[in-house]
Amino acid sequence: MDSTVKMINAIAALLVLFATAAVSAKQPLSLQTNHSQETGTFIREFEGISEYKLSNGLQILLIPDSSVKNTVVNLVYRVGSKNEAPEEKGIAHLFEHFAVMRGSAQYPDLQQEMKERKFKRVGITSADYTYYRSNFEAKDNYLDWILSVEADRMQNFSYSKESLQVALAEVFDEIKGNESSTRGFQYRQTLASVFQQHPYGIDVLGSRLDLENIQLNEVKKFWEKYYHPSNATLIIAGNFDVERALNSAASAFAVIQKSQLSIPNIGIDRYPQLGEREFVIRRPKDRSAVFLAYHTVGIDHPDYAATALVGELLNSDDGATSWKKNFLNSKKSSNFDSAILQFSDANALIFYAELDFGDAEKIPQTKAFFLLQESNLGKKKFSQIELDEIKKQYKEKSINERKDIKKFSENLSRYVAAGNWQLYFSVRDRIQKMTLGRLQEISNAWLVPNNRTTGIFIEDKNVK
Numbered sequence: 001m002d003s004t005v006k007m008i009n010a011i012a013a014l015l016v017l018f019a020t021a022a023v024s025a026k027q028p029l030s031l032q033t034n035h036s037q038e039t040g041t042f043i044r045e046f047e048g049i050s051e052y053k054l055s056n057g058l059q060i061l062l063i064p065d066s067s068v069k070n071t072v073v074n075l076v077y078r079v080g081s082k083n084e085a086p087e088e089k090g091i092a093h094l095f096e097h098f099a100v101m102r103g104s105a106q107y108p109d110l111q112q113e114m115k116e117r118k119f120k121r122v123g124i125t126s127a128d129y130t131y132y133r134s135n136f137e138a139k140d141n142y143l144d145w146i147l148s149v150e151a152d153r154m155q156n157f158s159y160s161k162e163s164l165q166v167a168l169a170e171v172f173d174e175i176k177g178n179e180s181s182t183r184g185f186q187y188r189q190t191l192a193s194v195f196q197q198h199p200y201g202i203d204v205l206g207s208r209l210d211l212e213n214i215q216l217n218e219v220k221k222f223w224e225k226y227y228h229p230s231n232a233t234l235i236i237a238g239n240f241d242v243e244r245a246l247n248s249a250a251s252a253f254a255v256i257q258k259s260q261l262s263i264p265n266i267g268i269d270r271y272p273q274l275g276e277r278e279f280v281i282r283r284p285k286d287r288s289a290v291f292l293a294y295h296t297v298g299i300d301h302p303d304y305a306a307t308a309l310v311g312e313l314l315n316s317d318d319g320a321t322s323w324k325k326n327f328l329n330s331k332k333s334s335n336f337d338s339a340i341l342q343f344s345d346a347n348a349l350i351f352y353a354e355l356d357f358g359d360a361e362k363i364p365q366t367k368a369f370f371l372l373q374e375s376n377l378g379k380k381k382f383s384q385i386e387l388d389e390i391k392k393q394y395k396e397k398s399i400n401e402r403k404d405i406k407k408f409s410e411n412l413s414r415y416v417a418a419g420n421w422q423l424y425f426s427v428r429d430r431i432q433k434m435t436l437g438r439l440q441e442i443s444n445a446w447l448v449p450n451n452r453t454t455g456i457f458i459e460d461k462n463v464k
Contacts (some may be wrong), residue, residue: 003127016237047425052246056258057230060249061412062420063237065405071138073151073407074235075132078418079205081264082345084198090171090206091214091222093125094126100132104158107149115410117142124410127200128344129417135406138239144248148233152236153253154227157220164242165215175205182286186352187339190291190455193279195349197375199266228259233416266345288355290333291364291455292374294446296347300418304347305430306442309339311349312390314373317448319386321369323373327353332369344418348453349446360459367456377447442452 028316030276043051081092100123103110114121119142120135132153134146152158178184187416188203195201234253236245273295296307315338324336333353341347353366401407415423 002007013088019037026129035436040246040254046422046434049421050242051421052255054229054250056254056256057228058253058256059233059416060246061235061416062242063235064240064242064243064410065238068238068405069138070135070405071135071143071236071238071240072135072405072409073143073146074133074237074413075237076129076130076233076234077226078129078263078411078417078419079201080126080128081204083226083263084199084202085204085209088206088214088218088222089202089210089455090204091207091219092130093205093418094102094167094171094211094214095219095222095227096123096125096130097170098159098163099123099153102159102163102167104152106152106155106156110149112216113145117145119146125204126239126414126417127295129413130414131410133406133410136274138164140241140248143227143236143245144252147234147248147252151256154229154232154253155256157223159216159219161216162220164214168211168214171205171211171230171257176457177210178205184290185283186289186291186455186457187350189279189281189457190293190350190453191348193277193455194293195293196272196347197348200343200346206380209442222421224259225261225263227258227262228261230252231263233421235409235412235416237409258436273451273453276449278444278456279454280456282458282463284459284461284463286457286459287357288360288363288459289352289457290370291350291352291453291456292455293348293350293453295452295457296341296349298345298347299342299345299414299427300340300420300423302430303442305427305434306439306446307347307349307433308340308394308427309390309434309439310340310443312393313386314338314351316386316390320391321372321380321382321386322376323351326331327369330355330369332366334359344414353460354409357459363456363458367454370454374447378444382443382460383438384453387434387436387439391432391434394428398428 040052043053045051048063050062052062054060079092081089081138084091084351101114101121102112103113107113107142114134117136124130125133132150135145136142192201194202231234236249245267297303313319313321315336316322316324320323324338327333327336334356335354337352339350347388351370353370355362355366401411414422415421415427
């Protein structure tokens with residue numbers, strides 16, 4: 001649940017040429033439920049994923065794979081830190097702590113029951129979504145049980161003031177740990193400067209002051225607004241009987257009423273950066289570093305593929321245009337890396353050069369060398385050989401990741417949050433179709449001073 005790391009983890013999976021569909025688009029199965037006469041609607045089958053929808057709005061994605069021994073259930077809610085009210089920063093992550101392992105009247109000792117069944121359980125909160133993933137041995141009764149648990153969580157708010165205090169204590173411990181992480185702190189400060197007019201600039205863990213003052217009824221209102229079928233997608237992946245899983249899902253979830261509450265659309269970052277930004281932060285116990293960040297587009301934009309490619313090209317170990325190679329060969333930094341964000345509405349390419357402890361006086365030279373790399377981009381162009389190599393790496397990564405049902409369902413969640421799970425494959429294909437000329441054109445438009453945010457982090461033992 002280190003949501004900062006999850007939020008920026010570089011290159012999360014751009015995906016797959018794959019496999020077999022157990023459910024054919026020509027012969028869709030129906031969802032039968034014991035609670036009503038409802039028959040769920042078959043929507044589409046695409047690249048081995050079959051989509052269904054219940055009348056209450058719940059989207060169901062089935063990804064069968066009989067070659068694996070486990071089943072993964074991932075329930076994704078399209079709510080994250082970007083949806084929080086100004087005075088409730090951190091409530092999305094807080095509720096994840098409520099829900100991930102705490103029981104209810106129907107399941108009073110959920111954690112023990114998970115342990116007995118040897119479930120691997122995790123909850124993740126990002127800026128765009130929250131999900132609850134369970135990984136377990138492929139057994140029909142286990143699948144039925146976890147679907148019932150998830151439906152109960154969606155239908156019933158079973159939390160007390162005591163459970164609020166326990167969840168808050170957990171979150172405060174996580175915030176404390178995150179504050180002591182140098183890299184995490186530097187990333188959060190950089191994002192705050194890049195996204196000044198969009199909630200992506202606000203820490204997913206939230207505000208300690210807001211959380212200290214939060215009341216149980218506010219948490220319940222948040223749950224009522226966002227935890228309902230039409231704001232959720234149920235992903236079932238791995239080894240399972242398709243028809244039985246469909247009927248089990250319908251039986252568990254169809255009884256839940258469709259919400260009448262409207263959810264505001266945050267939308268794209270409508271305030272493009274209009275000039276250079278720079279900030280300086282001094283801390284006594286952190287390594288010095290220089291961060292450069294450039295605004296880019298959301299994952300549904302056709303040009304998003306360039307974000308991934310440029311980030312990899314400039315961070316490669318031996319490419320002719322590699323900033324990383326230039327930095328390490330010149331000894332202008334002890335470490336160099338990049339982060340390629342995967343947000344729904346807008347993104348950023350982030351590069352950083354880190355110095356050793358005691359090397360704060362080298363910051364001016366490191367910054368100057370960074371800006372030299374930027375100015376050289378228009379002169380020293382990417383080569384077709386470099387581009388083809390990065391494309392090859394992405395293709396291999398996509399094929400390998402498809403074999404990992406846990407990671408595959410996890411990565412699909414980002415595109416579910418963006419409103420279209422098929423974007424997962426669109427991005428994969430756009431990467432492979434990107435031409436050298438178009439990539440250079442996009443790079444020249446993005447990696448310029450007017451679109452740049454520079455973060456200077458200085459090790460200063462005189463700061464108290």
